[in-house]
Amino acid sequence: MRIIVVASFVVVLALFIFATQVPVDITPDKVSAAVSEAVSKSEAPVDEEIVEQVVLNSIAVLEKGQSTRLKYLASAYLVIWLVFMLYVLRLGQQQQALDKRLAQLEQTPETQED
């Protein structure tokens, strides 16, 4: 039972770390190239520098909030894991206690016969 608890925690943690370590592949150069491409296709006059700055600011805001969002995500999955594991542990304890009592009960008549 302990092995299941530890193994499941390691799996959840590993997957979480794996997912959150994925590098955000948006560099200023890529933003600049994407904005230039979009502006070149635009029929209306657009100030490329302003658009680029707006995009970079938006990315900065998103990246700044990422740690907060990941905290919420980690908390939720930790809570889900905790509830399940506590219940599984409780079931295991009940089963063990019951097996022990049944074994004692089966031994009783033999003891009396002796």
Next chain:
Amino acid sequence: MGNLSTKIIGVIAALLIFISLYLVFGYAQIESTMLEVQKIFYYHVSAALTVYLAFGINCLFSIKYLIQRKSNDDLLAAAAAEIGLIFCTIVLLSGPIWARYAWNTWWNWEPRLTSTLVLWLMYIGYFILRSALEADKRKLYSAVLGVIAFVDVPIVHFATKFWKSEAHPERGAKFDIAPSMLYTFLVVLAACIILFTLLLIVRYRIQTTQTRYEMIQQKHLAEAS
């Protein structure tokens, strides 16, 4: 159901949970409004749907007990209710974490949240009733309560239709969901249902063993006296 079948279901459950976690964290695309926090949705909603299934089984076997008066039906109903309560606890605990980010509050008394809390309290009451009564009365009264409590399940489901809700989307609302998110949700839902089945078998087996133990104990006491 034999030990081998239970082990096979256990292995399937473990595999599905592993795959579902990989899909949630590594495959499903990040939703554009809630961003990473949206990933709570997969287990939150799947757990909520499993709650419907669990309490539905409880209601079904409660009715069966009321008709046939077989103790095994009562045990199965109680096992389903207990695991349903665990899933309902997960819904009620993961929901506020989502709510804190989405609505800037841990809790608000909107229809679905309130009716889900009422559902949880009703099944808490179900177990308080079971622990407070003697065997015969316990089976009968808890079967009746099991049927009554299930009435709240459609209320929870249709809450957003009955009462206008600003938080949860109205039932039947159209979502523009990406295929990667849909597949992930379906796998997580399958994982929850298989996990529920596994826990139900294990819990039912413990309860039947407990009943057998009590019968043997009574027999021993009767022989001794």
